[in-house]
Amino acid sequence: MTERAxxxxxxxxxxxxxxxxxxxxxxxxxxxxxAAVTCVVASRNRRADLLASIPRHEAPVVLVDxxxxxxxxxxxxxxxxxxxxxxxxxxxxxxxxxxxxxxAGTPFVAFTDDDSWWAPGDLAxxxxxxxxxxxxxxxxxxxxxxxxxxxxPVCTEMADSPxxxxxxxxxxxxxxxxxCAALVRTEAFTAAGGFDEVVRFPGEEERLAxxxxxxxxxxxxxxxxxxxxxxxxxxxxxxxxxxxxxRSRVLTALMRYPLRDVAGQLLRTVRAGRVGWRGLAGALPRxxxxxxxxxxxPRRVMDGVRELAS
Numbered sequence: 286m287t288e289r290a291x292x293x294x295x296x297x298x299x300x301x302x303x304x305x306x307x308x309x310x311x312x313x314x315x316x317x318x319x320a321a322v323t324c325v326v327a328s329r330n331r332r333a334d335l336l337a338s339i340p341r342h343e344a345p346v347v348l349v350d351x352x353x354x355x356x357x358x359x360x361x362x363x364x365x366x367x368x369x370x371x372x373x374x375x376x377x378x379x380x381x382x383x384x385x386x387x388x389a390g391t392p393f394v395a396f397t398d399d400d401s402w403w404a405p406g407d408l409a410x411x412x413x414x415x416x417x418x419x420x421x422x423x424x425x426x427x428x429x430x431x432x433x434x435x436x437x438p439v440c441t442e443m444a445d446s447p448x449x450x451x452x453x454x455x456x457x458x459x460x461x462x463x464x465c466a467a468l469v470r471t472e473a474f475t476a477a478g479g480f481d482e483v484v485r486f487p488g489e490e491e492r493l494a495x496x497x498x499x500x501x502x503x504x505x506x507x508x509x510x511x512x513x514x515x516x517x518x519x520x521x522x523x524x525x526x527x528x529x530x531x532r533s534r535v536l537t538a539l540m541r542y543p544l545r546d547v548a549g550q551l552l553r554t555v556r557a558g559r560v561g562w563r564g565l566a567g568a569l570p571r572x573x574x575x576x577x578x579x580x581x582x583p584r585r586v587m588d589g590v591r592e593l594a595s
Contacts, residue, residue: 531564
């Protein structure tokens with residue numbers, strides 16, 4: 286989901302900005318007093334959704350705008366001058382979240398989307414969970430969908446993770462997550478490279494989850510904290526999204542899987558039918574970049590990948 290940014294000129298906080306953290310953007314090294322967490326939102330052409338969701342956030346907000354053409358930047362700056370707005374000159378997909386994290390300068394970052402927000406008080410509670418579990422690199426919250434507050438089926442899958450619960454983590458261990466309901470430890474996210482230029486969006490979460498696990502960080506589902514997700518009506522067609530997901534699976538496999546597992550992923554993609562073939566075609570131009578970034582996962586992580594796939 287997510288080439289270079291032109292930094293926003295509405296910086297929040299009191300920090301200086303000498304060091305950089307990739308993408309030519311400064312890291313704020315002295316965030317606002319007491320700030321522990323920032324909501325980083327990556328968005329494109331969803332002005333109405335943003336104007337509705339921003340007031341619900343209970344932490345400073347960094348909005349990274351992926352070259353919207355609907356006057357999003359001006360509208361948000363006018364309605365919410367407290368928000369740090371980082372306008373990009375082209376659509377960077379999920380890399381926008383990496384850019385926003387560098388701008389945030391807080392030890393924790395919540396990747397809220399333009400159509401999602403944390404339940405009142407739950408973001409602060411999630412931060413305390415992270416502080417109480419120092420190896421926890423990423424917390425995946427429970428997701429309630431729409432005004433009906435229907436439990437997202439992915440939450441049932443995470444709660445029933447066959448990877449069980451490690452003794453030093455607060456919930457079932459994971460090798461994947463949903464970005465709009467994730468709280469990350471900035472140290473871990475940055476060391477793992479953030480969201481990358483190869484996979485982009487959708488399906489950008491898997492490569493990051495695998496690299497966090499490979500580095501020894503824990504990922505866990507915590508159902509005592511909740512994120513509300515009211516899916517935007519401005520969404521790409523389902524078939525387009527499914528093709529994008531298959532593209533991302535192929536690229537992630539090329540970057541991280543042993544060769545026999547790459548072959549298995551290619552076979553699953555072909556068997557998915559038209560959306561799989563489209564995903565494979567979409568992956569082809571990015572194959573050279575994926576191979577340049579290839580780094581095979583440790584056996585212990587691949588064992589988990591195989592267990593989840595079985």
